[in-house]
Amino acid sequence: MxxxxxxxxxxxxxxxxxxxxxxxxxxxxxxxxxxxxxxxxxxxxxxxxxxxxxxxxxxxxxxxxxxxxxxxxxxxxxxxxxxxxxxxxxxxxxxxxxxxxxxxxxxxxxxxxxxxxxxxxxxxxxxxxxxxxxxxxxxxxxxxxxxxxxxxDARFRYGERIKSSLPRDLRLDGLKVVVDCANGAAHRAAPEILWELGADVIPVGTAPDGLNINRGCGSTHPQAAAEQVVAHGAHVGIALDGDADRVIMIDETGTPADGDQLMALLAARWTAEGQLKGGALVATVMSNLGLERFLSARGIGLERTAVGDRYVVERMREGGFNLGGEQSGHIVMSDYATTGDGLMAGLHFLAEMVRSGQPASMLARQFAPVPQLLKNVRYAAGQAPLEMAPVQQAIAEAEAALAGAGRLLIRKSGTEPLIRVMAECEDEALLTRTVDSVVEAVADAVSAPA
Structure with a gap:
């Protein structure tokens, strides 16, 4: 192990x-x-x-x-x-x-x-x-x-590869775009690439000092980009994370759209053009049930994997699929890249705006999501809260309460010492009650004296 x-x-x-x-x-x-x-x-x-x-x-x-x-x-x-x-x-x-x-x-x-x-x-x-x-x-x-x-010249080589994923004659002239680089790895590349394609660029999070990466900005804090979109009357916002492998889109009203909405847009578009390989999208167990229903209505399959973009990529390679990703904003387009690329995905959203003439608010709302609630509980090193009897009992009771009405997903984060508790249910009162009962049990278990 x-x-x-x-x-x-x-x-x-x-x-x-x-x-x-x-x-x-x-x-x-x-x-x-x-x-x-x-x-x-x-x-x-x-x-x-x-x-x-x-x-x-x-x-x-x-x-x-x-x-x-x-x-x-x-x-x-x-x-x-x-x-x-x-x-x-x-x-x-x-x-x-x-x-x-x-x-x-x-x-x-x-x-x-x-x-x-x-x-x-x-x-x-x-x-x-x-x-x-x-x-x-x-x-x-x-x-x-x-x-x-x-x-x-690494970022210049990367920029040329990014642009080559778009039609050669595509231009972003006339589009006012906020790009939030989270004071991270794309702080120079992203604004440069957008400008080269003709966009009017409003950069955010492009002054890294070694300590401010992801701080109050980027895809984990999309309100920073949203505020700038509204303040500048921009057509759209692109919020990247610290290493630019994930993206959250912001429409012209300042409303964020997650990876599920972006994958729905791309899957439908690629299907219409005969570009979607394998007739399915690959996503994780975290993706919304609304996405699954959207795809099913269009004859598109959904392959679910464990959480983590590399598991998505592994399934894509096994099944010959060319589109996948995560709700968090990792979007993998394997015809062009080997891993999630937030900026590339954002550019393809902008390309659809240009092609369709529709505003970001229309494109970023492909389906009505089923109410979903995610809460995290931090635990200390050496603790194993999911193995504790009171937590297991709370999970069993929550699953019984949701039976036939929704789904519950409990997992350890693979990147932080967190237990992630997520549920999905049309009944929002039941949804809140169920998640809170498990969160409370985990919190009590990790705070109890050893």
Missing amino acids: RKLFGTDGVRGTANTHPMTAEMALRIGAAVGRYFRRDASGVHRVVIGKDTRLSGYMLESALTAGLTSTGMNVLLLGPVPTPAVGLMTRSMRADLGVMISASHNPAEDNGIKFFGPDGFKLSDQAEIEIEALINAGVRPAQAQNIGRAKRVD
């Missing part, structure tokens, strides 16, 4: 296990050895990062670990996570690394890995890498130590 890796790489509070320089060096050495099992030839890895202060520390430590096993390191600097997947493939690298904790606050950080095909690693690969971390690896001989160099 994996102990170090979560649903999206390794993540935690910076300078606290496992996000220490020492552990990053060990991780770098282990993953370098894993991808350099064949010692012949030239081996290279690309490393990108977001704008967190701790990124400097982790970048240096990973570079030391990787070069110690003979890997040559190409440092991309601050770039979106999907750029790392792209550059891993285009630069013929053995491995790609993204240093980011995505939507988490600045004090957190994480390390994500991409294989030579540009896709995130499988659970099995992570298990094998963990074994190498625990066992330790033999460093390369002195004459075989790797080199490191900086790559200065």
Whole structure:
């Protein structure tokens, strides 16, 4: 079993296990050895990062670990996570690394890995890498130590790839667009790409200082972009997260639209054009029942997976599907990218505005969502609240109350020490009562004396 890796790489509070320089060096050495099992030839890895202060520390430590096993390191600097997947493939690298904790606050950080095909690693690969971390690896001989160099044009290469996913003659002239970059990895790339396509750009969250990533802005705080859309009379807003792999759209009234609405729009459009492969959309168990009903009415299937964009991608690859994502805003268009790309998804929404002539408020409301309530309960290290009898009893009672009327989903977050309690039900009073009963049981269990 994996102990170090979560649903999206390794993540935690910076300078606290496992996000220490020492552990990053060990991780770098282990993953370098894993991808350099064949010692012949030239081996290279690309490393990108977001704008967190701790990124400097982790970048240096990973570079030391990787070069110690003979890997040559190409440092991309601050770039979106999907750029790392792209550059891993285009630069013929053995491995790609993204240093980011995505939507988490600045004090957190994480390390994500991409294989030579540009896709995130499988659970099995992570298990094998963990074994190498625990066992330790033999460093390369002195004459075989790797080199490191900086790559200065990574975001420009990424920008060209993003634009190539749109029709060549498409322009955004006349569109006033607010783009909130969450003071993160896309703070330069996103405004540049929109401007190059002709949009009138109003940037938000483009002044990172190492400590303000995701703070009161970005996809986790869409009200910041919404306020600017209304204040500037913009046609639409794009709110990215810290590493720009997810997006929340904002219509001209300042109303946010999540990933489910965007996936519904794209699935319907691609079906009409004969572009949707496999006749289905891939989404997680968190996606709204309203999305499922919308797709079913149009003869489109819905494949559900565990939470995590890499599980979505794995199912897409297994089934030959080309569209998938998460309610949180990870949108995966595998014809163009190997992972969720918030900016690319936002651009395709803008392209539909141009094509259809409809306002964002029409396009962002594809279906009426079934009432859904999600609450989180934080727990301490070493606790296992879902294994506690009172919590299990509360969950059983909640499931019985919702039987035939809705659904309940309880899970541990793979990126934070949180228990996520989500329910879906047309009866909002029952919905609230059910979620609160489980949340209260979990909160009581984690606060009780040991």
